[in-house]
Amino acid sequence: MTLVRNAEMQRLQAFVDARKRSIEAAEDRYDVQAAVTELRELAAPLHSPDRFPSSWKNLYLEYFYRDVAAFLLHFVAVHLEICFTQQDRDQGFDVLFDREVVPSSRAIGALASKLSATNTRTAATNRTTEEDAGASITQCVRLLEKIVTTGGVQDIVTEMLIQEQQSISNGQSVIGYQVLISQLSSLPDLVYNRRQRDTPAVFLPRRYFPMLCDALFRGLSEQEFPVGQSRTFRVFADKLVRIGQAQVLVQSWLRSITTSSLTMHSTLFQSLPESCHEQILLHLSREKTPSTLTAQQALSLSKYRLLAQIPPELCASKQLQYVVAHKLLLRKSIDDFFFWRVLVDVMVQYGGHPCQSPLAAVFDVVLTRWSQSDFAVNTEYTVNAAVCFFLRYSLQKLSKDGGESFMQQDWITKLCKGVQDHMGHSIERVRALGMRVGESLSHIIASEQPLDFGLKDEDPVEIYGCPVLPEELEKGIANLNLDAQEESLEQSTSGTSGDKEKRRRRKNSKKRLNKPFTLDPDELVLSDEDEANASDSDAESESSFDSADSDSDLSLEAYDLEDDEEDLTAKRPLYLKDLITSLLADDDREKTEVALNEAESLIRRQPRDLKDKAHEVVRALLRLEDKYNTPQFVSLRSQALATACTLAPTQTLPYLTSQALEREQLLQSRIDVLQAMTSAAQELSERGGYQHPKTPKTLLNEQVQSDLKTRTMQSLKTRRWGYRRDPLAGPKRNAFAPYALQFFSPLLFGYVDYVRKHSATPEKARSEVEQTFLAHLLHALASFVECAGHAPQTIAMAKCLLEFAWSERSSTNAEVRRQVLFSLSRVLLVVPPTLLRQEVGEALAEVAPWLRQVQNHDPDAGCREAAQLLSSFAPVPTASLSLM
Structure with missing residues (x-):
């Protein structure tokens, strides 16, 4: 048998070589019709197999097709194709790539390999080679477009599924899946890199990948599924998820749910690789659904019907449980409660008792994290709300037997702990x-x-967890299918005109991005030199596929490697984005502490993105809590906040002011914000602790010789010897002046609105917390007036501060009265007496008597001492103020 096969191959080889030589000779004679005739004869074993031995077609496709295709694309496309008529082109050139004659998988494989191997970048002097490569690329793209638009992708999927069924029945494995699927997935990138703006519309990702996924599910719905898994779907899903097309796969899957059996979808879920679980569930949860539907109507949608087909065996997988608990529920912001309801219903079905089901395992993991003290404080509200709904709906499922088995677990203690932490939170919706x-x-x-x-x-x-009977659900599905059919009829009637309009707009559009795609790194491309070894590589891939456990992605051999654990040590953040990420790393103590220690120095380096990231940095710092008892936590955070406010005041002040006046914020956090703003104002104006010391001039450090003569001559010189005569320092601009009103006005007038909003009656006494905050507010406002110096807006700020502070002079809190006196002293410090008389007026009856009264009768020693100091200030007795 082998001798007969070898003889047939030799005859076929001679036939192919003779036809090639005839075509080349016809081209030398410029005989186009003779070349077309020889091309038809070269393709005759494929389109007219009856004229040749029965084995020739299979041998041709297996051993000679790629060589013939390369000859056509390299020689005929360059020298003869331009002279062909449309009929000659169809009968002599395109017939070798016709899906009716050649399997689409072989045609696309040959064209993709040739397209990848063709080099368009040649030397500038070799212009002919560059033009030849361009002609080959043009024909490759044209033929690929023709195959794809005429249903070649669907043919490949169907061919793969049929081959899989045959391999299962014969006990053989399927070879070449990875190579073929990689070629199909990389076609848009490959074509775009060759044609750029001239890329056909069919290869645009937004059109190509939905068509590919629809062909996959259409082929799957037409095949009989095995009991276990579908290898074709497994490889397709793994590839599409890795190249970022998981959303397209999910959307196509949802479209196919009405045209296929439920058993098929359970099998497909079982066939998914473990690495795809997170992306598939995540994109499934993000599919948009109407928000006004009832539970019966919502559960009838394709999204939830598909989710309900997750097989119980898959729910028992530790990998899926880990994805649901750690990757989705505790991390992603998914506010679709119907999604979590269906997941709970699916996971509780496996096993006998609900407390022994996969739901119990996920419930235990989620509850353990929810009951920790930092969860309510550090978790986003959307994530927390989804977790609470999951816990409450799971409680209904796990306690169906009256709660006897539930009581035997250690869940009640954790639930009580979590409820206590949430009810003690400062924000009402978390409570x-x-x-x-x-x-x-x-x-x-x-x-x-x-x-x-x-x-x-x-x-x-x-709302989302109300019971729905199976009969009601089936009725909702029937109504939904009827509505979908009506919508499809309407879309089909208007589809033609809409498509024409879209094509016209797309054709007239001139603003196209010239952004090249990246070639798929997983793609396996066969060059011309590798074609002779194609059969050997196929045999090797077959043997490797047989020996590998294709149903597991974790079947690789483990190696023992030494690890010094240097990568576990937290690194200093080098960029602001790293700093923000580290500050938000709630569960990593070392990372958070390193970021806090590095925050001030990193901000002072003034990165280029400081203006853009300053708001996020301040927000992360204020969100930080000292749950690890970090040394110098308060000072480190305050310094970082003040530095951020100093270097980016415009970006940070609105957020800091809103947090200072946030009623639900902790008092200490509000005080920290005021102190940070005060420190920033002092640093900008170089006052307070940030004032540069003015030290006296010092002697020069030159060494004086010890001999008598030298000492005598130096003593005879001027008494000013040894002093450095520095020039007078030039005037320096107050850096705080341009931002003075941004610091002062929103805080003062915002507090007035705050009091008006939250005070039920004006006569009602303030609480101790509000009195303490008011004292710090007055101190901050007075510091802003002092730091403003002699800026034009200082007079207006001083008048507003004086009026606001004077209204609080009768406060029952000693701290507030001290700050009233401090505010008065700052006004008298920055406003000249003459200007103060002009601005305030001549009503002279209030300040001096009040200061004497405080000095003699105030119960607080600090207030009496401050009033005594102010009474000695010159303008006060002579320029009393009427501020009532």
């Missing part, structure tokens, strides 16, 4: 989450008298 979980827990441990906190908002469990 409401803890109350909701407490109400659900009370239905288990005290079902006779459950808790009711009287929350006004609608309960998410009642």
Whole structure:
């Protein structure tokens, strides 16, 4: 048999070589018609196999097709194709790539390999070679476009599925999946890198990948599925997720749910590689759904019907449980509660008792994290709300037997701890989450008298977790399918005109981005030199596929490597984005502490993106809590805040002011903000602790010789010997002056609005917390007036401060009265007496008597001492102020 096969191959080789020589001879004679005739004869074993031995077509495709295709694209496309008529081109050139004659997988493989191997960058002097390469590329792209638009991709998918079914029935494995799927996935990048702006529309990613995914699911729905897994879908899904097309895969999957059986979708979920679970579930959760649907209508949508087909065996996988708990629920902001409801319903079905199901394992992991003290403080509200809904809905499923098995677990203690932490939070909506979980827990441990906190908002469990009967769900699916058919009919009638309009707009568009795609690094390309070894490589890939465990991505051999654990040591952040990430790393103590120690020095280096990142840096610093008892935590954070405010005041002041006047913020955090703003103002104006010391002039450091003569001659010189005569320092601009009003006005008038908004009655006494904050506010405002110096806006700021402070002179809090006196002293310090009389007026009855009264009768020693100092200030007795 081998001898017969070798003889046939030799005859076929001679036939192909003779036709090639005839075509080359016809081109030398400029005989186009003779060349076309020889081309038809060269393709005759494919389109007319009856004229030749029965084995010739298979041998031709297996051993000679790539060589013939390379000859056509390298020689015929360059020298003869331009002279062909359309009929000659179809019968002599395109027939070798016709899907009716040659399998699309072989045609696309040959064209893609030739397109990758063709080099368009040649020397400037070799212009002919460059033009020849351009002609070959043009024909490759034209033929690829023709194959894809006529259904070649669908043919390849169907061919792969049929081959998979045959390999399963015969006990053989499928070879070449990775190479072929890699070529299909890289076609848009490959074509764009060769044609740039002339890329056909069919190869644009937004059109090509939906077509590829639709062909995949169309082929899957037409095949009979095995009980286990689909290797074709597994390889496709792995490739599409790795190149960033997971969303397209999910959308195509949702479109196919109405045209295929539910068993197929369960098999496809089972076929997914473990590395794809996170992306598939994430993009599935982000699919848009109407927000006004009832539970019955929502659960009838394709999104949730597909999610409900996750097989119980997959739910039992530790990898999927880890993805659901750590990658999605505790990290991603997914506010689709129907998504979490369907996941809970799917995970609770596996096993006998609910407390032994995969849901119990995920519930335990999520509850352990939710009950930690820092969860309520450091977690985004959207994530926290999703976790609370998951816990509450899971409580209903896990306690269906009356809570007996639930009581045996250690979950109640964790739930109580988490409820306590959430109810002690400063933000009301976070406290409401803890109350909701407490109400659900009370239905288990005290079902006779459950808790009711009287929350006004609608309960998410009642909206998204209400029971839906299977009969109602089937009815909703039927109504949904009917509506979908009506919409498809409407779209089909208007689709033609809409497509024409889109084509016209796209054709007239002149603003196209010339951004080249990147070649797929996983693509395997066969060059002309490798074609002779194609059969050997196929055999090797077959043997490797047989020996590898294709159903597992973790079947690689492990190596013992020494690790000095240097990579575990936290590194100093070098950029602001690294600093922000490290400050937000709640669970990494070392990383957070290193970032806090480095924050001030990194900000003082003034990176280029400081103006853009300053707001995020300040927000991260204020969000930071001293849960690890970090040494010098308060001073390090205050210095970093003040530095950020100093170097980027315009970007940080609005946020700092809003946080200082935020009622639900902790008092210490509000005081820290005021102190940071004060420090920033003093540094900009070089006052306070940031004032440069003015030391006296010092003697020069020259060494004086010890002999008598030298000492005598130096003593006879002027008494000014040894002093450096520095020139007078030039005037220096106050850097705080341009920002004085940005510091002062929003804080003062914002506090006035704050008092008006939150005070029920004007006569009601302030709380101790508000009195303390008011004292720090007065101190900050007075410091701003002092730092403004002699700026034009200083007079207006001083008048506003004086009026505001004078209204608080009768406060019952000693700290507030001290700051009133301090504010008065700052006004008298920066405003000249004459100008103060002009601005305030001649009403002279209030300040001096009040100072004497405070000096003699105030119960606070600090106030009496301050009033005594102010009474000795010259302008006060002579320029009393009427501020009532």
